[in-house]
Amino acid sequence: MQRIVVKIGSSSLTSDEGGLNRSKVNFFASELAALHASGAQVLLVTSGAVAAGFRQIGYTTRPKLLHEKQAAAAVGQALLMRAYQEAFGAQQIGAAQILLTRSDFSNRQRIQNAQMTVEELLKQGIIPIINENDTVSVDELKFGDNDTLSALVANLVRATGLIIITDTDGLYTADPRNNPDAVRIERVQEINEDIIAGAGGSGSLVGTGGMRSKVEAARIAMRGGVPAFVGRVLEPGDLDMASQGQGRGTYFDTQLHSLSTKKQWLGFHSTPSGKVCVDAGAEQALLAGGKSLLPVGVREVDGDFHAGDVIEVYNLHGQLVGRGVVNYSADQMRNVAGLSTDEVQKRIEVPRIEVIHRDEWISLK
Incomplete structure (x- = not known):
């Protein structure tokens, strides 16, 4: 059975001036309902609370100060969920709200509870609607227009696919808005620095994400064994086509398998207490040899960590391993x-000679 996480950003749900566009909400609900009716388990990661609420609260433009954005989100989240509830209700489908923050992912018990809730909702045929809890999040810990959140959710629920809907039809070799020679990239097997550099910045005044944050989200999904799609959904049937490999966008393929909850926590949710730099031999052993890290391969040590802490490992070129x-x-x-x-x-004297045992390690390169 397909289990698909669909991410919809602010710019896809609101008008250019802010506020929810009900016709857009209804369209995406019908697309998700069709996917649901085909037998797929569907999860929706949505943005739009701040964009939906800032005019209702009295602001003329999208607020920039944290407390103003949180107030707008408090109003907008209720409006957003009411719109989704009505749109899915018209399709005879139940919808549930789940609000998450980065700290929820960092706490293994809280995120396992969220995972069990999602599983029960899917079992009952309900579409979980997941958003960041903007009213309590702080800017330095935010997900980035929920692109990262959608990838973390896809990994958490071991999805068969992640679909990130955006206002462009995929990733290009250059910005197609100002470069007529830009060519769309149909499939990506590996996200390297050239891919990241070509992704550019944000393209919307309403949303906070851009192609770069979507490529970074695809990288997280790929590391967790989840293939991703980034592209447009404009016409009826587009979402189903995207799920079937025929969408208007770019596909990010992966040969990796889904990660255990422990490995997900290590790679994406834990807070590193320091870092070490390793030589080329140690890097090769970690990445390709399935080996543990031994002291002989360590070249530099940074931070004030203790046994049992999580640390990052870098190579001699300063790249995260x-x-x-x-x-x-x-x-x-x-x-x-x-x-x-x-x-x-x-x-x-140490309990184990390995600096990091291979069972307590995740590669991020």
């Missing part, structure tokens, strides 16, 4: 970095 649970404190690590196993055992 991955994350893992460290078995050494920072002081111990500085003491034995670059030493062989025999030399380490002569200097200090």
Whole structure:
């Protein structure tokens, strides 16, 4: 059975001036209902609370101050859910609201509870409607117009696909708005720096995301074993076509398998306490050899971490390689970095010789 997470941004749901466009909401509800009727389990990650509420609260333009955005979201979220409830009700489908923050993902018990709630809703044929809890989120911890949130949700529920709806028909080699030679990229097998650089910035005054945040979200989904699609849904049947591999956009393929909840927490939700830099041999062993990280491969140590903390691992070029649970404190690590196993055992006593055991590691490169 297909399990598809669909993400719809603010610009797809509202007018240019702000406020909900009910005809757009009804259109997307009908598209999601058709997908639901085909037998797929459907989850919706939606933006639009701030955009829906800021005019209702009395602001003439989208607010920029945090407390103003939170007030607009408090009004707009109720309007947004009422619109969805009515639109899905017309399709004889129930809808449920789930509000999440980054801290929910960081707390393993809270996110497992959210996961169980989603599973029960899907079992009962209800469409979960997921949004960021804008009224309590702070800017430095926000998801970025919910693109990242949609990828994290797709990984969490082990979706068979992630569909990110945007106002352009996929990723191009350059910005098609000002470069007539830009060519659409049909499929992406690997997201490298060229792909990221070509994604550019935000293209909407109503939303806060852009193609770059959508490509970053696709990267997160791919790492979790979830293929992604970024593109347009404008006409009836477009969403079904996107789910069948015939959509108007770019497909991001992956050969990886879904991640366990523990690996998801390690890779995307944990808070690193420090970092180490490793040499090329250690990087190769971690990425391709399925090996643990040993002290001999460590070149630099940064931060004040303790055994059991999560740390990031970088290569000699400053690129992030991955994350893992460290078995050494920072002081111990500085003491034995670059030493062989025999030399380490002569200097200090640690429960495990590995800096990071392969079972406590996730690659992010």
